[in-house]
Amino acid sequence: MSDVLDQSALEANAQRLVEAAKRAGADAADAVAVRGIALSVTVRLGKVEESERSEGDDFGLRVFVGRRHATVSANAFSDPDALAQRAVAMARVSPEDRYAGLADERLLATAFPDLDLLDPSTPDAATLTARALAAEDAARAVPGVTNSGGASASWSLGGLVLVTSHGFRGAYLGSRHSLSTTAVAGEGTGMQRDWEASSKIYGADLLDPETIGRNAGHRAVARLAPRQMPTTTVPVVWEPRAATSLVGHLLSAVNGSSIARKTSFLRHDLGKPVFAPGVSIVDDPFRPRGLGSRPFDGEGIVGDPIELVSDGVLTSWLLDSATARELDLTTNGRASRGTGSPHPGSTNVTLRAGRVSRDDMIRSIRSGLYVTDMIGSGVNGVTGDYSRGASGFWIENGELTHAVSEITVAGNLKDMYRRLVPADDLEYRFGINAPTVMIEGMTLAGR
Structure with missing residues (x-):
């Protein structure tokens, strides 16, 4: 996990993109790197329907040639010079935009507050499955609930690296835990559904699965007739x-x-x-x-x-x-x-x-x-x-x-x-x- 939290390589690559843009003829440029990792589990009627994991780093380069600008994106970092040259070529044929440009250098952040955005605990698929099953079980146990729309538990990690040609360099990461379930009450054309969900930076701050399930169930039943x-x-x-x-x-x-x-x-x-x-x-x-x-x-x-x-x-x-x-x-x-x-x-x-x-x-x-x-x-x-x-x-x-x-x-x-x-x-x-x-x-x- 420590290698995922280390964004120094992303910062270095973003810096290379900015330098490549300047070499290609850009008057100014900024580069972003967006890290994303996600794990989710969906269950219905007590069985796992889907388990999915995704991860990747995406890059974006914005260049300015006078008042003309262009942005290019890539999901792999291999040839910064080629990406920069394409961006500058696009900018040169773009219409002028008198409002375009980097942020005023005098306004750039020089210190970053600690916002406690990263939960050190990382759930695995088994933990997420248990959360989703517990929420769905609690919803189905509510009298009047006749079916389930399923339950989903997920964890994700996302962050941003930003480097500009006028001196800014910063990065942050944040985690998110989510849990939701949908309950169905009634029969036939009289069926009603409702849901409950919780999403937090720290998994420990989530509503507990039983509360989420009961709330979804009671809300669905209350909507009958x-x-x-x-x-x-x-x-x-x-x-x-x-x-x-x-x-x-x-x-x-x-x-x-x-x-x-x-x-x-x-x-x-x-x-x-x-x-x-x-x-x-x-x-x-x-x-x-x-x-x-x-x-x-x-x-x-x-x-x-x-x-x-x-x-x-x-x-x-x-x-x-x-x-x-x-x-x-x-x-x-x-x-x-x-x-x-x-x-x-x-x-x-x-x-x-x-x-x-x-x-x-x-x-x-x-x-x-x-x-x-x-x-x-x-x-x-x-x-x-x-x-x-x-x-x-x-x-x-x-x-x-x-x-x-x-x-x-x-x-x-x-x-x-x-x-x-x-x-x-x-x-x-x-x-x-x-x-x-x-x-x-x-x-x-x-x-």
Whole structure:
């Protein structure tokens, strides 16, 4: 395992690519090396269906000739000069891009925080199989569960090496353990399914397999005998894992690329109230053991934590260097990258908890919808129009009553965000995290 963790050879090869690019005539260049190792096991009905392992190192070289640039990728490192010559030849016939270029040298990271991203324990296939079987067994043991959609356990190791021609050199590695299962309840056309999953940097931080299985089973059984509801306007409550989708739509709208292309419904709202007072959304690449944590971004910049929304006010876009230049701003270290060119992205995003409890939120509703699952992708990023299929439970006189399905929740995200109220039940489970949220005055299209 120690040879896998040693990235010195990858760094040396990335450095050779940059030097080869300069020899080939590039004015500037950067090279990335991406290490990936993954092991996964899938089981169903008590038997292993698939066991898979993959590993490899991929390389990418980006070169600049004046304001022209090109990127080439390779999954083997053999002839850096040939790869560099191809890249430079491509760049010379590419159109000029006045915003292209390496990150500002003054912004490059010089020290990297320790984010505890590498679990020293490495599970083998037998360990992963035992986890998956235990989760599926627990799901199938729930009364009312009639079948299994299977269970999957995986471990992966991924990292990034970045070397630039203007002096940056950095590398990091991170591990990830995941476990999920899907349970099926009911028979025939009345069957319902649901799932539970856990993903963590450290295997010891995973939800235990029995909890994952039981949660999946109980969720599937609770969805049996759903009813359709009439078209109406009511408050809608999103459970935490469904509420993350609302944050995801915001991240698309504040992505610097969307702003530069003028394809975001929030492009005129920087510095303006977008949410209700008290609502805050933070992007933090430095959370220890965070699924989206990283010591530097895809251009070598340490992006400090930022509040995208502060007390309801939209305060920042997600920017890499190119989009920042196009918008006459400074990058905030949100460049994401594989072996291709950088693009703006997020890290660990959190809609911070509010003050009201989930139970009090539900008790305050006479009639409404509690959403547990969203279907489809009916969101217009240009206008903010929102129309998505949903299922969950009907709220009657402050209590969850029966399951509902085949309902469409509709509105406009700008209006929805202004009415969004977060509860106090925030948990850190995903790359995007949110508590339960409520939005009043939503249109439900039913039967």
